[in-house]
Amino acid sequence: MSKVSLNVNGHEHHLDVDEKTPLIYVLRNDLGLKGPKLGCGLEQCGACMVLVDGKSEFSCSTPVAAFENRAITTIEGIGTAENLHVLQQAFVTERAAQCGYCIPGMIVAAKALLDANPDPNEEEICEALSDNLCRCGTHARIIKAVLRAAQEIRG
Amino acid sequence: MTLSSSFSNNPDLDSWLHIHADGRVTVYTGKVEIGQKLTTAFAVIAAEELDVDLDRITVQTADTALSPAEGYTSGSMSMENSGTAIRQATAEARRVLLELASEKLGEPVETLTVTDGDVGGEHTNQHVSYWDLMGDKQFDREVTDGATPKNPDQYRLIGNPISAKGIDGLVTGAMAFVHDMELPGMVHARVVRPPRYHAGLKELDEAPVRAMAGVIEVVRDGSFLAVICEREEQAVWAAAKLAGLAVWDDKNALPSADIFEQLKNNPRESFPLADGVPQDIPVQSPETPAKAAATLSSTYQRPYIMHGSIGPSAALACFKDQGLEVWCHSQGVFPLRQAMAGVLAMPEESIRVSHVPGAGCYGHNGADDVALDAALAARAIPGRPVLLKWERADEHGWEPYGPAMQMDVQASLDDEGRILYWSHETYSDSHMGRPADHGEHSRLLASWHLENPRTPPIPQPNMGFQSGIHRNADPIYDFPDRRIVKHMVRELPLRTSSLRSLGAYANVFAIESFMDELAHESGADPLEFRLKHLTDERARVVLEAAATHAAWGAVDREDGHGRGIAMARYKNQKCFAAVVMDLSVDDFGAITLHHAVIAADAGQVVDPEGLRNQLEGGLIQSASWTLKEKVDFDGGGVLSRDWESYPILTFPEVPTIETVLIDHPDQPFLGAGEATQGPTAAAIGNAIFDAIGLRLRRLPLTQDRVREAAAEG
Numbered sequence: 001m002s003k004v005s006l007n008v009n010g011h012e013h014h015l016d017v018d019e020k021t022p023l024i025y026v027l028r029n030d031l032g033l034k035g036p037k038l039g040c041g042l043e044q045c046g047a048c049m050v051l052v053d054g055k056s057e058f059s060c061s062t063p064v065a066a067f068e069n070r071a072i073t074t075i076e077g078i079g080t081a082e083n084l085h086v087l088q089q090a091f092v093t094e095r096a097a098q099c100g101y102c103i104p105g106m107i108v109a110a111k112a113l114l115d116a117n118p119d120p121n122e123e124e125i126c127e128a129l130s131d132n133l134c135r136c137g138t139h140a141r142i143i144k145a146v147l148r149a150a151q152e153i154r155g
Numbered sequence: 156m157t158l159s160s161s162f163s164n165n166p167d168l169d170s171w172l173h174i175h176a177d178g179r180v181t182v183y184t185g186k187v188e189i190g191q192k193l194t195t196a197f198a199v200i201a202a203e204e205l206d207v208d209l210d211r212i213t214v215q216t217a218d219t220a221l222s223p224a225e226g227y228t229s230g231s232m233s234m235e236n237s238g239t240a241i242r243q244a245t246a247e248a249r250r251v252l253l254e255l256a257s258e259k260l261g262e263p264v265e266t267l268t269v270t271d272g273d274v275g276g277e278h279t280n281q282h283v284s285y286w287d288l289m290g291d292k293q294f295d296r297e298v299t300d301g302a303t304p305k306n307p308d309q310y311r312l313i314g315n316p317i318s319a320k321g322i323d324g325l326v327t328g329a330m331a332f333v334h335d336m337e338l339p340g341m342v343h344a345r346v347v348r349p350p351r352y353h354a355g356l357k358e359l360d361e362a363p364v365r366a367m368a369g370v371i372e373v374v375r376d377g378s379f380l381a382v383i384c385e386r387e388e389q390a391v392w393a394a395a396k397l398a399g400l401a402v403w404d405d406k407n408a409l410p411s412a413d414i415f416e417q418l419k420n421n422p423r424e425s426f427p428l429a430d431g432v433p434q435d436i437p438v439q440s441p442e443t444p445a446k447a448a449a450t451l452s453s454t455y456q457r458p459y460i461m462h463g464s465i466g467p468s469a470a471l472a473c474f475k476d477q478g479l480e481v482w483c484h485s486q487g488v489f490p491l492r493q494a495m496a497g498v499l500a501m502p503e504e505s506i507r508v509s510h511v512p513g514a515g516c517y518g519h520n521g522a523d524d525v526a527l528d529a530a531l532a533a534r535a536i537p538g539r540p541v542l543l544k545w546e547r548a549d550e551h552g553w554e555p556y557g558p559a560m561q562m563d564v565q566a567s568l569d570d571e572g573r574i575l576y577w578s579h580e581t582y583s584d585s586h587m588g589r590p591a592d593h594g595e596h597s598r599l600l601a602s603w604h605l606e607n608p609r610t611p612p613i614p615q616p617n618m619g620f621q622s623g624i625h626r627n628a629d630p631i632y633d634f635p636d637r638r639i640v641k642h643m644v645r646e647l648p649l650r651t652s653s654l655r656s657l658g659a660y661a662n663v664f665a666i667e668s669f670m671d672e673l674a675h676e677s678g679a680d681p682l683e684f685r686l687k688h689l690t691d692e693r694a695r696v697v698l699e700a701a702a703t704h705a706a707w708g709a710v711d712r713e714d715g716h717g718r719g720i721a722m723a724r725y726k727n728q729k730c731f732a733a734v735v736m737d738l739s740v741d742d743f744g745a746i747t748l749h750h751a752v753i754a755a756d757a758g759q760v761v762d763p764e765g766l767r768n769q770l771e772g773g774l775i776q777s778a779s780w781t782l783k784e785k786v787d788f789d790g791g792g793v794l795s796r797d798w799e800s801y802p803i804l805t806f807p808e809v810p811t812i813e814t815v816l817i818d819h820p821d822q823p824f825l826g827a828g829e830a831t832q833g834p835t836a837a838a839i840g841n842a843i844f845d846a847i848g849l850r851l852r853r854l855p856l857t858q859d860r861v862r863e864a865a866a867e868g
């Protein structure tokens with residue numbers, strides 16, 4: 001065990017964990033942030049995505065030590081039930097969720113996209129979400145939700 | 156009014172709803188929420204009948220200690236069984252409540268009005284609420300057929316857009332899946348499976364694993380292996396280490412002959428069908444009618460495909476005071492409890508199984524198996540809750556797959572291009588692998604690996620209407636003569652069970668591809684050709700709605716672009732769905748989907764957006780099966796172990812979709828979650844033919860298949 005410092009959703013945490021631990025287990029089990037989902041553990045599905053310095057990254061495999069001194073944002077840091085982020089609201093409006101297991105990862109990837117490109121077309125959205133798998137087939141609605149959010153953010 | 160069959164086991168009104176003193180209403184169902192938004196539809200039905208706000212309703216899903224026993228959530232039956240039962244139960248409750256209010260207010264029931272559970276009358280200023288009348292009390296009566304549910308013209312909620320229950324929790328990550336549960340003192344576990352089917356554990360030196368940080372227990376029972384650790388990552392590491400140390404024998408390599416040869420050559424039981432029901436009589440050979448101007452035959456094939464949940468199968472279990480408590484995402488908590496009681500040699504009453512959502516499962520995946528895994532692990536450390544998740548390779552390698560299937564179809568046309576005779580034969584393994592009480596046998600995976608193993612029961616051919624292998628094998632078209640045969644094939648290599656729509660996906664792919672081949676043969680437009688053989692009015696309306704919406708026949712297509720149409724009525728008596736697919740095939744044979752139109756008639760529409768979501772989700776999943784999916788295996792075992800070796804459809808590959816709903820407020824609601832599976836596959840195959848003139852009959856319809864077909868000419 002060793003001390004690892006993490007900045008998650010704007011808070012500093014000093015944790016006693018094995019530094020080889022993949023980030024997701026620390027987020028979920030030490031910090032109680034269950035939003036990032038464990039899907040494959042192989043960087044193949046995107047369920048575990050979090051924002052790292054504003055970019056979407058897999059959290060299921062890379063050791064926690066690699067995330068020191070970087071700003072991590074999980075779905076919990078994007079918005080809450082009382083204060084939904086525009087993207088989350090757009091997912092609700094478009095009913096862009098079936099089982100919902102993939103959705104936190106989708107919203108994280110979409111947030112990274114909209115922060116970099118506030119006016120994406122459908123193709124750019126598909127490209128940005130191409131690392132995120134959904135087995136329920138919610139894709140078409142997710143695309144609509146991201147388009148709607150982009151429009152609302154632009155005003 | 157006929158009462159729902161769900162009441163025969165659970166006649167008490169109190170087992171269906173409870174009015175709380177604080178103004179909440181709980182509705183109980185034996186079904187589970189698996190992303191199909193059942194709970195939303197049930198809440199809408201209850202709120203409608205009771206005339207209370209939707210927000211007051213909570214739907215309690217399956218729990219062996221709390222809910223009515225309704226078996227499995229499967230076959231798109233939940234709306235019809237549980238939905239109808241909830242409608243009748245809440246209508247009955249309303250009647251009782253109004254009688255009580257009538258007494259209290261001194262006003263006849265006929266002139267009472269209800270606003271959000273508050274009852275008032277025309278002749279009185281007095282009010283009384285449901286919660287005053289019945290709060291936390293028992294109805295203490297059985298559901299009768301005396302209450303009449305509302306007429307559709309009185310609806311204020313049903314059929315109108317509403318937001319899905321619980322969707323906020325999904326977009327914020329706050330909703331707890333079973334994977335997210337946490338109990339005091341909880342520890343984490345992983346299993347280590349044999350490297351392939353039938354391999355047994357020969358040797359294992361556990362000591363190096365026991366010495367690892369955080370390891371609490373190595374559970375070993377015959378060839379069943381699991382590790383329990385303080386922390387989750389420790390369990391992942393310990394399991395990997397254990398897998399490296401275990402030495403397995405290599406008994407019984409899988410038969411490696413081509414799966415479709417096995418399907419044709421293995422022992423089998425065969426049954427002709429009459430009106431969708433298998434008959435235990437000899438099978439006759441196909442005929443060629445005397446007036447036949449042309450006779451065609453084709454063979455269509457589907458490989459094994461997987462459920463492939465995005466979340467791994469997971470369960471939480473705890474042994475305490477001789478009892479076992481399990482939380483899992485099984486679609487049938489009651490039958491699972493029976494199956495576990497047998498394997499664990501415990502009385503059923505000392506096991507409680509509660510349903511907690513998992514990721515979408517689309518049929519029978521590892522949800523039940525993992526519950527036993529967790530229980531076996533938890534039994535080793537009584538008193539401590541154990542959360543066990545499968546790793547991705549466990550999920551891909553051990554889930555029960557949708558069976559490989561072959562369909563041999565033959566038809567004769569007369570000289571006016573009418574079908575005179577149709578023959579359809581389907582070869583497949585069983586689609587019914589769900590666990591229940593199987594005596595000395597068991598269908599739960601881990602039970603096969605125990606020191607005292609149980610073997611799986613020999614599956615019996617399902618002789619029910621439109622079940623398993625022969626689901627949708629009988630076309631809905633009108634032919635003067637037909638011959639439909641089901642072949643249940645034995646001794647096939649891989650474990651199989653129910654996957655969304657069971658046999659319907661492959662049977663409809665075959666029927667609707669072949670209808671296209673016949674249309675082409677007779678020089679007819681595929682839409683016209685279908686309509687010429689279709690008298691069912693609702694089916695015609697759906698087919699024409701899809702065609703009209705897609706401007707069938709009115710679009711000029713560029714080179715390499717194609718358009719296909721297909722339709723089916725799920726189980727020949729449920730939801731009607733038609734699909735028009737536009738796609739293109741490039742010079743290298745790569746297929747790109749562009750646009751899809753769905754038209755569907757699911758009877759009365761309760762929750763239109765939920766219904767669209769189900770139909771569209773079904774289309775996208777079916778497109779994934781159709782274009783990409785195949786479980787690879789060889790003599791050594793299953794090779795599809797992750798998302799790279801078993802790819803599924805990704806965002807850039809998904810078409811845009813438009814959905815047209817045909818509402819029938821006067822008709823019973825029909826489950827729609829499986830309706831688009833078959834039509835989508837055939838619409839894709841037909842569009843490929845339209846684009847490049849090549850007919851692909853072996854799924855998946857990949858670039859390689861296009862090239863093979865082109866090479867064959």
Ligand code: FES
Pocket residue numbers: 037038039040041042043044045046047048049058059060061
């Ligand atoms: S869980 Fe990280 S990519 Fe699948």
Ligand code: FES
Pocket residue numbers: 097098099100101102103133134135136137138190465514515
């Ligand atoms: S909504 Fe179920 S996996 Fe995407």
